[in-house]
Amino acid sequence: MNFKKLVLVVAAVLLAVTCIYAQQKEVTVEEQYLSTIEDVIIKEMTKSDVRDNKLVALQYIEDALNANRISPEIQEALNSLVGEGIMNPNRENGRLINNYPDVRAKAADLMAKIPTEDSKEVLVKIVLGDTEPMVITSAIRSLGIIGINNNDDVVSTIAWTEKRFSTLNPTSSLAFEVLNAYEKLLPYTKDRNAMIQSISRIAANYQYVTPVRNRALELLKEISIK
Secondary structure, three states: OOOOHHHHHHHHHHHHHHHHHHHHHHHHHHHHHHHHHHHHHHHHHHHOOOOHHHHHHHHHHHHHHOOOOOOOOHHHHHHOOOOOOOOOOOEEOEEEEEHHHHHHHHHHHHHHHOOOOOHHHHHHHHHHOOOOOHHHHHHHHHHHHHOOOOOHHHHHHHHHHHEEEEEOOOOOOHHHHHHHHHHHHHHOOOOOOOHHHHHHHHHHHOOHHHHHHHHHHHHHHHHHHH
16 A cells, blocks of 8 residues: 555544544533433422422433433432432421322332442431331332442341331231342341341241242241352
């Protein structure tokens, strides 16, 4: 290849690279713009006093997370929505007017898509502070998926909550998610005593449906092998 042809080839390559870079830059700017608009909508819908608006915010958040768009604004919105009526009670004439367990439960489920220490800490507070089984069930499920169990704090929290509900309000769906979470957290658990005691309680509690008790027995066998 002579020098003239080499120059032409290099020029063509540089032109192609420049075009690609320009297209990527344009897409990046567009994505940033859409992300900013999305964050504004989520923020405003989250702050609204209307329950339906909070559900709209959750839909926007879910769409963003499914597209791998995660921002501090989305984390902040989920932190707020998961504690709606519990961590940020709004009262009118002494009556709680923002107790939306369906909003909290959905937010707790979505937090599994942001597996950070911050998400874990917020979910632990929900497990300890909420009273609705559906919300606590979602929070425990997400804690299992996130998989952070520093100093066995998550397992201890789940075990304490399981014991509380087994006495006051035994719920099979909650117990089932407790078992699933234990299985996921097993590799990250140093002291398994609290976990084993909790699983044994579930296995022996005939207020739970048979499949849940059988699941507990299977998990105990799995732990004994490992």
